[in-house]
Amino acid sequence: MSRIKIKSILTILLSIFCVNINAQVIKGKVIDSTTNQPLGYAAVELRSSGDNTYIMGGSTNEKGGFEFRLEKKYPKILVTVSFLGFKTVQQTYTPVATGDNFLKIEMQEDSQVLNEVVVKGLSPAEKVQRLAYNVSLVETAKLKSTTMDLSNVIDKISGVKIRSTGGVGSEANVTLNGFSGRHVKIFIDGVPMDGMSSAFSLSNIPAGLAKRVEVYKGVVPIELGGDALGGAINIVTDNSRRTRVNASYSYGSFNTHKSNVYAEHTTKNGFYVSLNAYQNYSDNDYKVHIDSYTKGVKPSLCFD
Numbered sequence: 001m002s003r004i005k006i007k008s009i010l011t012i013l014l015s016i017f018c019v020n021i022n023a024q025v026i027k028g029k030v031i032d033s034t035t036n037q038p039l040g041y042a043a044v045e046l047r048s049s050g051d052n053t054y055i056m057g058g059s060t061n062e063k064g065g066f067e068f069r070l071e072k073k074y075p076k077i078l079v080t081v082s083f084l085g086f087k088t089v090q091q092t093y094t095p096v097a098t099g100d101n102f103l104k105i106e107m108q109e110d111s112q113v114l115n116e117v118v119v120k121g122l123s124p125a126e127k128v129q130r131l132a133y134n135v136s137l138v139e140t141a142k143l144k145s146t147t148m149d150l151s152n153v154i155d156k157i158s159g160v161k162i163r164s165t166g167g168v169g170s171e172a173n174v175t176l177n178g179f180s181g182r183h184v185k186i187f188i189d190g191v192p193m194d195g196m197s198s199a200f201s202l203s204n205i206p207a208g209l210a211k212r213v214e215v216y217k218g219v220v221p222i223e224l225g226g227d228a229l230g231g232a233i234n235i236v237t238d239n240s241r242r243t244r245v246n247a248s249y250s251y252g253s254f255n256t257h258k259s260n261v262y263a264e265h266t267t268k269n270g271f272y273v274s275l276n277a278y279q280n281y282s283d284n285d286y287k288v289h290i291d292s293y294t295k296g297v298k299p300s301l302c303f304d
Contacts, residue, residue, distance in 0.1 A: 024070040024095050028103035030060050030081055038064025039107060042083040049076035049092050081105050124236075125212055134217040143207040144246050144262075149280075150210060151202040154233060157215050164203060172203040177217050179230020187234045190223055206260040206278045208246055211238040241266045256282040
């Protein structure tokens with residue numbers, strides 16, 4: 001082997017040996033001072049203690065340990081450790097001349113950190129009430145087990161008047177801010193009820209079918225159509241999937257029977273089945289007594 005090659009190999013080995021001599025290895029472990037448990041993924045930063053020059057940084061592993069290999073020697077090193085929920089720790093460390101340098105850093109919990117953070121959002125009903133429309137809203141959660149129909153619920157809203165043309169099951173006319181007829185639109189989940197039969201109207205639909213009722217007075221959202229001059233009523237149904245059964249029955253005068261059954265079931269596989277059935281019946285019979293008619297005397301009517 002030539003002398004030039006031998007000198008080259010010796011030079012390389014000598015340079016590697018010199019680098020290893022000059023390098024410093026900083027090892028350590030970060031633990032909780034109260035439980036002595038390691039704190040994984042805590043932020044660790046090394047700076048020169050003299051001029052506060054940044055050297056390098058990183059984070060602890062899942063066992064709370066860290067290791068940094070420095071390219072040159074530093075007389076003193078400022079070690080800063082931070083972790084969420086704990087007080088930041090700063091230590092000035094003087095590395096030893098030989099061997100590895102090991103630091104054991106204990107962190108204390110920060111008493112000023114909140115134990116719980118609550119993130120509050122708006123419910124769909126609250127979002128509707130904050131819209132730039134004149135809207136009144138009624139939630140029907142407390143009416144699930146009653147036999148009230150939607151016409152009774154809407155009639156209690158300010159500015160809305162429901163007039164029935166007859167007894168139970170008769171057509172209901174809605175007056176909203178003085179407008180009626182085609183000037184007031186009624187929707188179910190945004191779908192117009194214009195093409196539905198009289199059997200599926202406000203006076204027949206039980207209140208338990210709806211989750212809430214939105215009444216828009218004047219200007220209405222574009223998704224509800226722009227031809228509703230008087231306003232619009234949007235019936236929002238409950239689309240949440242769960243397992244439950246609601247049933248109600250009532251009996252009134254004129255042999256009136258009202259019953260409502262709502263059942264739904266959701267399996268573990270996500271298969272969903274629901275049933276909603278309601279029944280309204282009334283004889284709607286009114287006895288009329290007419291006194292005998294005599295000449296020159298107007299007949300009088302008596303209603304029971």
